[in-house]
Amino acid sequence: MQKKFLIVDDMHQSICGLLSEIGIDADYQPQISRSELLSIIGNYEGLLIRSKTDVDQELINAAVKLEVIGRAGAGLDKIDVQYVESRGIEILNAPEGNRDALAEHAMGLLLSMLNNIIKSDAEVRNWIWDREGNRGDELSDKTIGIIGYGYMGQAFVQRLRAFDCRVLVYDKYKKGFGTKNVEEVSLAKLFDKSDILSLHIPLNEETRAWVNKDFIQNFRKDIYLLNTARGEILPTKDLLELLDSGKIKGAALDVLDKEKFDNLTEDERNQFTDLFSRKNIVFSPHVGGWTFSSYKRINEVLVGKIASHYHIMSESNKP
Structure with a gap:
């Protein structure tokens, strides 16, 4: 069955195409409200965030099918890492990007x-x-x-x-x-x-x-x-x-x-x-690491890690 990933922050436009290439159905909703997110997150195996969304116990408890959380960047301070890991959910980030x-x-x-x-x-x-x-x-x-x-x-x-x-x-x-x-x-x-x-x-x-x-x-x-x-x-x-x-x-x-x-x-x-x-x-206004090149490269790194998690070969994770 095709995995469904919900994207709740602004990301480079390449993200949906990259996910599609590895067989993942991407739902891009960067303007979604917190209440809307809580009401639909139970339908998705994956959640992609940047810096806007707090991934706390309330959200994780509603995400009954969630398998992967992807952070488009390096820091994980928006994620309750201990609780997420206790639920067996994989956390992926993209500092290499x-x-x-x-x-x-x-x-x-x-x-x-x-x-x-x-x-x-x-x-x-x-x-x-x-x-x-x-x-x-x-x-x-x-x-x-x-x-x-x-x-x-x-x-x-x-x-x-x-x-x-x-x-x-x-x-x-x-x-x-x-x-x-x-x-x-x-x-x-x-x-x-x-x-x-x-x-x-x-x-x-x-x-x-x-x-x-x-x-x-x-x-x-x-x-x-x-x-x-x-x-x-x-x-x-x-x-x-x-x-x-x-x-x-x-x-x-x-x-x-x-x-x-x-x-x-x-x-x-x-x-x-x-x-x-x-x-x-x-x-400077928290723009270190935030270039035109890195904006796209972060997606490539993150999708490569998602592909590896599901044992899918992609352009981003080829040896």
């Missing part, structure tokens, strides 16, 4: 931060020609501490090799990955040696607010911060205090702990107003 885009974006943010690109651009447009005030820092004499050595961390390290900087990596769950270009280190050594901290870890209960002001105070040096992971890992309130004290000299942020500006409390809005006024921060 956007790791290169994320790594390139991270490099762009890092270089912009170190060389005052955003600040100097704004000044020149306002007829300010300030060379000394925009003197930059070089990567080649820096030690970069990276936390997390999954797909994203590894892709970022690959780009760093061209800059001849020292690269230290800490990963709680990986061992034995050190090479001549990458030093596998303890957290203590990362604290002692790093000039720049780059985060490449998922958001979960262990990492939520983990990189807080107490964590950053462990660094021996004042540091630059790069966060292309999840904003909730470092609370904005703590970041502001660290910027005020100079412990964080500058930051490059693709993510924030609150990204839906319409839902901010007055206190949160005041914090962001303060944050956005800082000239030593470079921002």
Whole structure:
């Protein structure tokens, strides 16, 4: 019997065709409401999401036929992973699809931060020609501490090799990955040696607010911060205090702990107003990994994994 997959978020237009090629009936409903989703999910073997849909116990209990949940991207923070796995449902994601885009974006943010690109651009447009005030820092004499050595961390390290900087990596769950270009280190050594901290870890209960002001105070040096992971890992309130004290000299942020500006409390809005006024921060709106190429490639990776799950040969999973 043909499997039916429900797609409840906007995805590249190739998704339905790719699923059809492996014999899956795709139902594309990116505008579906929560109540509508709960009423029909019981008819599907597969569910494809991006970032809009919370896959919680209520949804899983209604999904009586569900076999596969596919996340078009890397992070699984919208999914109650433990409960889903307890129900025997397979979770598939596609970090291979956007790791290169994320790594390139991270490099762009890092270089912009170190060389005052955003600040100097704004000044020149306002007829300010300030060379000394925009003197930059070089990567080649820096030690970069990276936390997390999954797909994203590894892709970022690959780009760093061209800059001849020292690269230290800490990963709680990986061992034995050190090479001549990458030093596998303890957290203590990362604290002692790093000039720049780059985060490449998922958001979960262990990492939520983990990189807080107490964590950053462990660094021996004042540091630059790069966060292309999840904003909730470092609370904005703590970041502001660290910027005020100079412990964080500058930051490059693709993510924030609150990204839906319409839902901010007055206190949160005041914090962001303060944050956005800082000239030593470079921002982007959670677009790391979100390129024209990766938008399509994520589909190809995800459908390849779905095909492998059902032991179907496809163009995406050929050896």
